[in-house]
Amino acid sequence: MSNKVWFITGAGRGMGVDITKAALAAGHKVVATGRNTDSIAKALGEAENLLIVKLDVTKPADAEAAVNAALEEWGRIDVLVNNAANFVAGFFEELTQAEIGQQLQTSLIGPMIVTRAVLPLMRKQRSGHIVSISSTAGLTSYEFCSAYSASKFGLEGWMQALQIEVAPFGIQTTIVNPGFFRTELLTEQSTNYANNPIADYDERREQQMQFWRGANGQQTGDPAKLAKALVTIANEEQPPLRFLAGADAVATAEQVAATLQQQTNAYRELSSAMAFE
Numbered sequence: 001m002s003n004k005v006w007f008i009t010g011a012g013r014g015m016g017v018d019i020t021k022a023a024l025a026a027g028h029k030v031v032a033t034g035r036n037t038d039s040i041a042k043a044l045g046e047a048e049n050l051l052i053v054k055l056d057v058t059k060p061a062d063a064e065a066a067v068n069a070a071l072e073e074w075g076r077i078d079v080l081v082n083n084a085a086n087f088v089a090g091f092f093e094e095l096t097q098a099e100i101g102q103q104l105q106t107s108l109i110g111p112m113i114v115t116r117a118v119l120p121l122m123r124k125q126r127s128g129h130i131v132s133i134s135s136t137a138g139l140t141s142y143e144f145c146s147a148y149s150a151s152k153f154g155l156e157g158w159m160q161a162l163q164i165e166v167a168p169f170g171i172q173t174t175i176v177n178p179g180f181f182r183t184e185l186l187t188e189q190s191t192n193y194a195n196n197p198i199a200d201y202d203e204r205r206e207q208q209m210q211f212w213r214g215a216n217g218q219q220t221g222d223p224a225k226l227a228k229a230l231v232t233i234a235n236e237e238q239p240p241l242r243f244l245a246g247a248d249a250v251a252t253a254e255q256v257a258a259t260l261q262q263q264t265n266a267y268r269e270l271s272s273a274m275a276f277e
Contacts, residue, residue, distance in 0.1 A: 004234070007031045007070055007077045009057050009114055010084030012040035015133070015181065015223045019081055022227035024049055026235075031070040031077070034084070057084045057110030063117035076125060079234050080118045082111035082132040089212060090194025091201050092146040099194060100147045107151035112158065119166070126170040129234055132159050133176050136252045144208040163241060174239050176230070177253070179246030181221030221246045 006023045010016040011032035020032045024047050033055035034040050040052045051073050055066040070077055088095065088103035111132055122128030137145050138152030156175055163173040193209060226245050233239045244250050264271075 003027055003029065004078035005029045005031065005070065005074045005076050006079045006081065006234075007033070007067070007118065008081045008083055009033050009055060009110070011052075012036055012043050015178075015226065016081075016083045017043045018223040018227035019083060019230060020044055020050075022224070022231045023079075026231045028079075028231075029074050031066070031073070033066050055114070057082075057114050058105050060113050060117070063114045066114075067117045067121065071121065077118055077121055077128065078125075079129045079131065080115065080122075081230070082114060082130070084110060085133065087191045088147045088194075089144055089191060089208070090147070091144060091198075091205065094194040094196045094198055094201060094205070095147055096194075096196055099192070100150070102192070103147040103151050104154070107148070108154045108158070111155060115162070119171075122166070122171050123169045128171040129239060130159075130162070130166075130171065130173045131176060131230065131234070132174070133178065134159075136177055136179050136249050138175070139177055139249075139252055139256050143204075144212070160241075172239055173241065174233060175242045176226075177242065177244050177249050178226060179221055179248035179252065181223045181226060181246065221248075 006020075006028050008016055008020050008023070008030060011020045011030075012034035016032075016034070020030050021044065023030050027049075029049040029051070030047075031051045031053055032040050032044060033053045035054065035056045037052050037054050044050060044052075051070065053066045053069045055062045057063065067077065084106065086103065086106045088099050090099070115130060118128070118130075122130075132155055134155050135148070135152045137149045138156045141149035141153075159173055159175050166173070191212070197205070229243070229245065233243055244253050
């Protein structure tokens with residue numbers, strides 16, 4: 001199908017804006033969703049094939065209403081992009097359970113809620129493509145990113161299981177692992193830092209916060225290019241199960257694979273000697 005209906009979460013800011021613009025430029029219809037519809041309208045302007053709908057991904061009622069609005073307007077959803085996310089940064093011991101819950105609710109449970117609302121329609125169509133934006137932090141973890149990585153590792157485990165479950169219905173899935181892209185993820189609107197300081201972490205915390213704040217606006221990746229790549233992928237008959245976005249993401253994946261192979265080989269004999277005699 002050349003002209004598809006895209007359903008994009010977090011479409012009012014950051015990468016969501018670029019993905020929406022790329023899909024529209026390619027001639028697709030787009031349901032652009034977010035918590036603030038005025039912000040979406042301001043970021044995207046007017047377009048014939050654009051439908052703006054309010055959606056807080058953590059609220060099942062919002063997800064159901066947004067999917068129904070898409071159905072009323074265009075009768076189908078062909079591509080779901082789980083893009084909405086946040087970043088709760090901090091050392092694990094300094095993060096409260098409430099802060100960890102905030103991270104998981106937006107970046108893991110949110111995509112599950114939206115996908116649950118979309119799946120019955122895609123099953124009925126016997127077609128569809130679910131794209132979930134993960135991170136290199138879904139391939140490996142980093143200091144100061146325990147909650148964020150937990151959400152992204154969870155997202156990837158869920159998506160890999162989902163791929164097997166929905167493939168018989170003609171539904172395809174893609175996990176996207178961006179490296180450092182110049183989006184709004186590291187701005188004050190999207191990033192929260194742990195607010196439970198422990199003295200032993202003071203020096204390292206200051207270094208980490210300087211790094212993450214300094215990285216904002218300096219990332220090498222161009223989100224417009226990633227958006228165009230997603231449009232290309234979504235048009236393929238067999239889109240990839242995983243797409244590594246950026247040279248840094250490719251390098252990270254290669255290092256993770258090499259480390260896993262080294263650790264497998266190092267204890268292969270002991271690991272393999274676990275059967276009953």
